[in-house]
Amino acid sequence: MTTQAWIEKIFNAGTADQAELALELFHYQYSQNSLYRDYTDALKVKPAQVTQPEQIPFLPIRFFKTQPVITTQFEPALVFESSGTTGMINSRHLVKDAAIYEASFNKAFGQFYANPREWCIIGLLPAYLERQHSSLVYMVDRLIQQSVHPASGFYLYEYDRLAALLKELEAAGQKVWLIGVTFALLDFAEQYPQPLKHTVILETGGMKGRREELIRPAVHEKLQQAFGLSSVHAEYGMTELLSQAYSTGKGLFNCPPWMQVAVREEEDPLAVRFRGNKAVSGAINVIDLANLYSCAFIATDDAGRIYPDGSFEVLGRLDNSDLRGCSLLVV
Template sequence: MAVALQERIFASERFDEALALEVFRFQASACEPYRRYIELLGLNPFEVTDIKRIPYLPVEFFKTHRIWSAASDLEPETVFTSSGTTGSETSRHYVASTALYDEAFTRGFGHFYGLAEGWSIFALLPSYLERTGSSLIWMVERLQAKNRACGGFYLYDHDKLTADLTAASQKGEKILLIGVAFALLDYAEYLSNQGIELHLPSDAVVMETGGMKGRRREVSRETMHETLKRAFGVGAIHSEYGMTELLSQAYSTGEGLFRCPPWMRVSTRDLQSPLQPLAAGKMGGLNIIDLANLYSCSFLAIQDRGIVYGDGAFRVLGRIEGAQLRGCNMLIE
């Protein structure tokens, strides 16, 4: 059954609600923690005929349970882990098919930016490079490999990054500079201190992946983007929205307004009544359907709050205070 479902994930140019219901019924049986969670909610999966009634598993379960919807005798091809903070639990995403992840991020990137082969990708992702198990590093490495002309990972080597960006600009390369927020701000500060003006091509993209990771004082997305626009001489700062527990990404081409690829959908839930979905335009907790999560769980309640608009685009407004849903976790401990 799972193989047949996998073949249909990327087949449609629009979100396939019928497929989502089939994936839900499959995971309601195959994923033991999700099955128990649904049972404790008193739901019969076969009576759920509207995706609005699908329950979303709190994403914290990836920290405390093996979220696995593949055959019991199948070993994961890899395990992605979250960064976490010292002493905190980290999420573990057991990935049964790395090929499925590769196809998801390649198609997702292509949906918004065209073929990765057309881009020279420069990455400032130090906090991810300094540990193992990062799904973001896996993604960027493989996107970079599709165009070996320029680019790479630069850790803290701002001198080399500047030289390589300048050379790529002079050669007319199509440039994507992707980085975690604090690393891009550090690089912007370096350019300012050195009196360097980058002259990137007009079609260059600077993309932040969020996160200060305790390295810098938190600032609003708007303030951060203004700083980066001035530093890099671009008209907009793009953003990537992804996480360890998801195999797909949403992208913003500016102003913090994210859009999803066709097999992914975001909605909101009432913060006081988490099983209650909200109408478009209402602020609430974010729920995400990621059909590429076929072998784990595709229906996740994320601990970010935001607004989803009528066309499916969404904004992230920050973390939900007291985000650890320990009451929900205790349901199936």
Template sequence: MKFTVFDIHSNEAFEKMALKIYRYQLRKNVVYQQYCEYLHKTRASRIEEIPFLPIQFFKSHTVLSDQRPAQITFTSSGTTGNNVSKHLVTDLEVYNKSLDHSFKKTYGEAKDYVILALLPHYLDRSGSSLVYMAQRWIKASQRAESGFYLNDLAALSKVLKSFENSSQKIILIGVTFALLQLADEYAMPLDNVIIIETGGMKGMRKEIIKPELHGILQTAFTQASIQSEYGMTELLSQAYANDGITFTTPPWMRVSTRDTNDPLSAIDHGKTGGLNVIDLANYNSCSFIATQDLGKSFTDGSFQVLGRFDHSDIRGCNLMAVGSRQ
């Protein structure tokens, strides 16, 4: 079944579609159905009544609302002995549309950019939704310089320097520890460059807060715009922070906060809590996910990520990059 989630342009349309997908997933998604039944929450007439599935279920169960075979399986990064999340995608076209619509809404046309990725090459990490996204951007840019440079910072530096006196727009997307390594070894002013960092240190270096990270990057790359991306294996949509701190979502995605002591209770905007995500593009899997991230949501629909719950698993993009180098 297909839902026209990319045609949403109002709160009313979002809430109507969210309730429609909730009822669909309640019927078709066995894991979500059993979870809602356990909570005795199998009816919702308002979006605020919809339960959020804990993200950990993607490690232990097959979370699907669609019986078709998976076209691709995205997996989270992990350490040896840890279970990883698996997101079976039965309709890759939905993910492609989500990527393309979000990029165009945030940055314009990919062909106007040189896309440089401090990430593992697609062939080295084919199960990563982030690497898949970067590969799609690189292909759409149609520029010979676009590509993956995780294992060759010297080559990346040469490409960046070759555009020093150019008006060519550049996007450099990378895992945090690799961006810091580039800043340590190849600091330079970067005109017309957007740097998109994708996450924390994940054990590679001492964890630092975003303002400190962005300060280091801004000092090393004085003219660059330092930005952030928020996404995960279990979602099909991303949010972007043009200021590096406050994320905005596409029209089919919404983030709210829950009480850290009572995960079934929502809290007011502006207060710190666990982040809940509604990703309507995820209609073939589960669109209502309780993440392990801590943050704040705001009345204008934006949100901030402040950290992780204590004892949550080490996971994320930087572990992916470490594994590709071993």
């Protein structure tokens, strides 16, 4: 299975083909990823009997903290590392080929926001810029390069400069995609409120110990009031994944076709459910077909709820799980 062949498969396949692709990738990773094979065998799951995505074992996300999660042997082109907090062990995602990640976030951006060239793209990500190996910074940097707008770029704590720029861009009717870590967006909103009619604000989560933790609805309400917005967008992504889901309002996320979210029962982690005829809550599992060379089947430490139309919301962190740098408290 070559990188390019897999890129062609997953990003051009229809939604109906995703289950078949997930099963194909499960068998490939079982044979080529010793850690995932050992975990699957420990659960006494027989690959030949796995015929539905619900039967695929999901690897607990904490394995990324303690050992390499790799499919095939390779020297990584990129190493992404989670932010965490002081004293924590950070997750590490070894990426064999940057082309898969770039194809994933470019395709997803195109699905939710069209062409980056239509936007002035601004990253308000001070905490992420102050460390290395951030997958988020890598993504935003590449989108900034594609936007070609002269004002696109990263801003640290230059809130006065950013406020002046947004005023200028608003006057020109320029579409702006402003992605920011939560504490920085709230600081900016308090110091420089202004009406924004042509700007999408997308928060990535993250207080980093800088402010009191707030649930997502409270964060969005503050930002909506400060900037006169009807909605605030959000991203659901993490170091261990090469794909992102996006919310365009009300905290409801949607996945691109090659990414799927399910929920598992906390008491029975093998009891996995995708969408049904009513909302289903539990711990979030993710199938990310872009994770060709790590593990595509991840049992996260997030709690969530999936709706019949396939959208989902994140309710917070599971009890006894490490708080990530981009975490929100449980509702």
